[in-house]
Amino acid sequence: MDPRERLLSAGKRLTDPAEALAQRIAERAVDLIVQALDINQLVQRVDLDAVLGQVDINTILRRVDVNALLAQVDVNALLAKVDVTVLLDRVEVNALLDRVNVDALLGRADVDALLQRVDVGALIDRVDVNDLIRRVDLDSLVQDTDLGAVIAKSSGGVASEALDAARSQAVGLDQFIDRWVGRAIRRRQAGPPAPAALLDGEAES
Amino acid sequence: MSTRTPPAGWVSSQGHYAGAVSRFLAFVIDVLVSSGLAALGLAATALVVQVVTGHSVSWDRTNIVVAIIFVAWEFFYFGYSWAASGRTFGMAVLGVRVVRADGHGLDPWRGVVRALVFPLSFLFFGLGFLGILVQREHRALHDLIAGTAVIYAWDARAARIRFLARDAEAGPGGR
Numbered sequence: 001m002d003p004r005e006r007l008l009s010a011g012k013r014l015t016d017p018a019e020a021l022a023q024r025i026a027e028r029a030v031d032l033i034v035q036a037l038d039i040n041q042l043v044q045r046v047d048l049d050a051v052l053g054q055v056d057i058n059t060i061l062r063r064v065d066v067n068a069l070l071a072q073v074d075v076n077a078l079l080a081k082v083d084v085t086v087l088l089d090r091v092e093v094n095a096l097l098d099r100v101n102v103d104a105l106l107g108r109a110d111v112d113a114l115l116q117r118v119d120v121g122a123l124i125d126r127v128d129v130n131d132l133i134r135r136v137d138l139d140s141l142v143q144d145t146d147l148g149a150v151i152a153k154s155s156g157g158v159a160s161e162a163l164d165a166a167r168s169q170a171v172g173l174d175q176f177i178d179r180w181v182g183r184a185i186r187r188r189q190a191g192p193p194a195p196a197a198l199l200d201g202e203a204e205s
Numbered sequence: 206m207s208t209r210t211p212p213a214g215w216v217s218s219q220g221h222y223a224g225a226v227s228r229f230l231a232f233v234i235d236v237l238v239s240s241g242l243a244a245l246g247l248a249a250t251a252l253v254v255q256v257v258t259g260h261s262v263s264w265d266r267t268n269i270v271v272a273i274i275f276v277a278w279e280f281f282y283f284g285y286s287w288a289a290s291g292r293t294f295g296m297a298v299l300g301v302r303v304v305r306a307d308g309h310g311l312d313p314w315r316g317v318v319r320a321l322v323f324p325l326s327f328l329f330f331g332l333g334f335l336g337i338l339v340q341r342e343h344r345a346l347h348d349l350i351a352g353t354a355v356i357y358a359w360d361a362r363a364a365r366i367r368f369l370a371r372d373a374e375a376g377p378g379g380r
Contacts, residue, residue: 138362139369161371164364167227167300171357174224181338191222191341195308195354198220 219362220308222343223301223355234295239282243275284320288313292358300359306344306352319351 182190192199251262264271286293291303291311303311303319326333326346333346344354 138366144373160367163298163300164367166230166298167359168361168364168368170227170230170299171218171224171361173226175218177226177338178224178343185339187341193218193221194356195220195222195304195306195342197308198304198356199308 217361218357219360221357223357224343225337227299227301227357228337228343228355231293231295231299231301234298235283235293236295238294239279242282243278246278247271247274280320283323284317287311287316287319289316291316296355300357301355302358303353303355306342306348306354308354308356311353315351315353319347319353322347322350325350 181187247264251264254260254262266272283293286296287303288311292301296302303316305311305315336345336349337343342354348354
């Protein structure tokens, strides 16, 4: 055996037990120190603000995989805990709506898809059609659109026109004579214009 | 052809009590139509009798049989029309209809009663018809007895639209 190797071997036999002994002593000493230390008192002494002031939070956050983090979150459970009413009470809706660009919003909306989801039958059931028709200015509608020409062409000929004219003239004369007779006999109170059942129908329509 | 649009006052008169002019014109038309039909019927009967028997028949207005036939025919004309539809031909032309006094549809028996008591209104120079002018519901004597009234029953709103449509088609020059 090489004398150099023999020397190293002898040294190793001597240092290994010493190293193991030092390791055991160090562990024991740390145990004793940790047991003797009051960690809470130690933490209270630490100026956490100063420590955190030295930390670059943004750098840390950039290293966090937010998607992976959110994937682990049960969003439904989280939302179930949220009191939406209280949340909405704190929201100033008008201010929020002022900030909304409605044109841009509508530009992004698929109106056709939206309309396909609308129950038109239910919508029409809620509409008071009679009230709607009463609001229509038929005179303007007939006079200002092609509807007048369509009606004129489809509503009979000279006979129909003569009949309409004769009836309307007769009613006009009836009303004229009724007014004069009323004055002549000094009728104080005009009678009902129609029989009761028809007056009720008029009121309903 | 253009028609000047009449004032819209008559448009809302549908269902209202009919006045004297409409009723009188309807009656005139009915008298002309029923008399014409009666004359045609008598002429046709005379022709048939002549063809079958070889004897010529001449209807004399003073003949009591002709008078009875004419009165029966008039009663049938008016009574059947009122009982069946509440209106005669003349009333249909003028757009008026007989209804019950409360406005409901006429019962057939009321139509018959109205035809039976109708001549009473002619008594004393037609005094019974005065009710059409002065009575608040424009009801004549035979209306009061039969429990009926006469109303405007034509679709005045549709007529108004037809008037407007004709005016619109004629253009501003046609007005």
